[in-house]
Amino acid sequence: MxxxxxxxxxxxxxxxxxxxxxxxxxxxxxxxxxxxxxxxxxxxxxxxxxxxxxxxxxxxxxxxxxxxxxxxxxxxxxxxxxxxxxxxxxxxxxxxxxxxxxxxxxxxxxxxxxxxxxxxxxxxxxxxxxxxxxxxxxxxxxxxxxxxxxxxxxxxxxxxxxxxxxxxxxxxxxxxxxxxxxxxxxxxxxxxxxxxxxxxxxxxxxxxxxxxxxxxxxxxxxxxxxxxxxxxxxxxxxxxxxxxxxxxxxxxxxxxxxxxxxxxxxGRRIPAIKPVVGADVFTQETGLDIAELLREPCTYQGLDPALVGRHHQAVIGKHSDATAIAHVLKEKGRELEPNLTAAIIARVRSTASETKSTIAEAQLVKLYDELCRAASDRSLAKE
Missing domain, CATH: 3.20.20.70 (Aldolase class I)
Known part of the structure; x- marks a missing residue:
């Protein structure tokens, strides 16, 4: 009881x-x-x-x-x-x-x-x-x-x-x-x-x-x-x-x-890392953590966000890997091309280090589209 x-x-x-x-x-x-x-x-x-x-x-x-x-x-x-x-x-x-x-x-x-x-x-x-x-x-x-x-x-x-x-x-x-x-x-x-x-x-x-x-x-x-x-x-x-x-x-x-x-x-601000209610407490950037959360949430979940009316959020930053990047891109209608994986990871890490912030979804799509256009241009030039 x-x-x-x-x-x-x-x-x-x-x-x-x-x-x-x-x-x-x-x-x-x-x-x-x-x-x-x-x-x-x-x-x-x-x-x-x-x-x-x-x-x-x-x-x-x-x-x-x-x-x-x-x-x-x-x-x-x-x-x-x-x-x-x-x-x-x-x-x-x-x-x-x-x-x-x-x-x-x-x-x-x-x-x-x-x-x-x-x-x-x-x-x-x-x-x-x-x-x-x-x-x-x-x-x-x-x-x-x-x-x-x-x-x-x-x-x-x-x-x-x-x-x-x-x-x-x-x-x-x-x-x-x-x-x-x-x-x-x-x-x-x-x-x-x-x-x-x-x-x-x-x-x-x-x-x-x-x-x-x-x-x-x-x-x-x-x-x-x-x-x-x-x-x-x-x-x-x-x-x-x-x-x-x-x-x-x-x-x-x-x-x-x-x-x-x-x-x-x-007149107070809720810190982003405030337990239970902070903006970032159900947010993951690390690639391994995101991959496991997508596969089986309990592997990296102590408090189910659904219990407090929230949900997991994946953000892209310096520690993100291909799985996380591919996941966010797919949600925005993009399929990560295997030959562009290394390039997009490098762009994400350099951008995150320069700005000392995460990469917004729209920004990630923009970076990826730029890589796609550059790859297309190179292919046409070879022809």
Missing amino acids: ERQIFLNDTTLRDGEKAPGVAFTTAEKVGIAESLAAAGVPEIEIGTPGMGAEEMEAVRAVVALGLPVRLLTWCRMLSEDLDAAIESGVPAVNLSLPASDIQLTRKLSLDRAGALEVVQRMVGHAAARGLFVAVECEDASRADRAHLADVIETAARAGASRVRLSDTIGVLDPFSTFDLVSEMASQYLMDLEFQGRNDFGLATANTLAAIRAGACHASVTVGGLGERAGNATLEEVAAALAVLDRANTGIDLKALPELAAHVARVA
């Missing part, structure tokens, strides 16, 4: 913390609709305590009546929780540092004081009928015994889930697995993991957390977020489906357009 994993997208909250990113209310509404259409089961839609403009955006998303769970993020302060309740959102993520360094330097709290805050604020939110998740900020640097106490206190006060956040991105897959498995083995509480990408490990850490027992994961479209960003929705959803055979409910075919949508409104 497939394991059910729930992805909580926080593009509208944590993703917007990326430098220079500021979504309008209309843009937030559009992103929320796209996320719901893609099958994302939970959306963290903002921070009502930020003020009137954020409250307006949160209310606008709530008013959509989307068939997903909507959460807002709150500090463990009464004014933040009151703002969330006023917004009409049905669920809250109450956040408090878990590490000693953040507790003492940010809040001047000791561990005992932190537990009192958790018990009081979670109890207050639960009494108001809200679904309550608790975020342990900087869980990666927290004392394990205190982290266990936070989880136990949150559960007893009425929380339904605890998020273990690698706030400064210092975990690796091994330490992530160790942390989550230790917490999961002690409590029956649902655990969520939030990975940051400071060392490029957010997706790997998220998968490790899920394999260790977490059943929820925090993600953003395109990995959008502060510093190096968050775990990427597209990467995590595809990896869970293909590598772990898990059920997330995400429509993988919707991911490329979803990523393009968020990139447009965020």
